[in-house]
Amino acid sequence: MFNVAQIASGKIYAGLENQVQNTAVGLHEFSGNKVQVILFHDEILARRLREKNIKVHVIPVGFFGYFKSVNMINKTLISEKIDIVHSHGYKANIVAYHASKKIPGIYRIRSEHGLPEPFSGFKLLKYRMYDYYDRKIAAGHTHRVIAVSKDVRDYLLEFLPETKVLYLHNSIGPGEETDEETVRKIRTELNISPGMRIIGIIGRLVPVKNHRLFIDTIKRLSELEKNVIGLIVGSGPLENDLKEYAKKENIADRVIFAGFRNDIPSVLGMLDVLMFTSLHEGLPMALLEAMNMGTPVISVKTGGIAEVLSECCPEGLVDSYDPDKLARKCLELLNDPTLKNKITEAALTMVKELFSLESYTHKLSAIYSEMMRW
Secondary structure, eight states: OOEEEEEEOOSSOSHHHHHHHHHHHHHHHHSSOEEEEEESSOSHHHHHHHHTTOEEEEOOOOSTTHHHHHHHHHHHHHHTTOSEEEEESHHHHHHHHHHHTTSTTOEEEEEEOSOOOOOOHHHHHHHHHHHHHHHHHHHHHOSEEEESSHHHHHHHTTTSOTTTEEEOOOOBOSOOOOOHHHHHHHHHHTTOOTTOEEEEEESOSSGGGOHHHHHHHHHHHHHHOTTEEEEEEOOOTTHHHHHHHHHHTTOGGGEEEEEOOSOHHHHHHHOSEEEEOOSOOSOOHHHHHHHHHTOOEEEESOHHHHHHHHHHOGGGEESSOOHHHHHHHHHHHHTOHHHHHHHHHHHHHHHHHHOBHHHHHHHHHHHHHHHHHO
């Protein structure tokens, strides 16, 4: 049995935080390992882990007082007799290294959830500095690196030895049930009339998610079908820019910005289609949640999404960043119940067979065991 510490930011409950929760819960419920979680923020993830009776340490980490925080995490790792530090995200990776590097016998492993994001200006400079240092830590001071999709693995192999890089896709626990009354309340809250069919996109409002393409697609779709509306779920630095873009394209009345929500299963239950327009994705949790709930997915062919959908329901993939093609694919799905059922049934079967939390936990535990013998 190993004592494992998961380390992550925990600031925003999005896909990465969801997978941190799944990893911790899976280890807690399906393995003989003892798991604790160290977070930098006492937000939704911390509360959800506590509800599962998982021990959480909240230790804020900022630019000022950084080394004091690292020292506190170091003392926590020592006092809790941690054997394995498993980090998620480049900031957590760097903190995990600094906090554990002087502890004899401790092992470091990390999960890489996606490729580097496109930034510009000062953010690009800042990210490149972090990324350079993070790569150095991965190469010289990390025992194993887990890629959540095959293209993330291929990226990692550009600067890491093959013996260090492993492939283990994300997982999903039992689906949360929703009901018609909850869906009706959300529609009312968002002022969506009963006759409108909803195309949704879920994710941070950042460049890599490519929300402008989604808005362009809703514009084209509204020209083909009058009873369709776009729903953007998430928050981020591009929110005002995207709202202005929707106004500029005279489509603001067909695009709803729902902001950050913590009831994603209910939102998915309300959608007629979940769309991904991203420039890149690892293996997004929203994809697995939609597949698990029977919500059909349409996506550009990118990253882990293409890897998964090409195996179970390739009918949901579009091979270019073309709003007309995406719109016509949506329309085809909306107007063909047989196609919708084919896609959702194949997706649900794949989730149950390949992405269960129990199966993921057993594979992760085997990675831990192999690493400890290395």
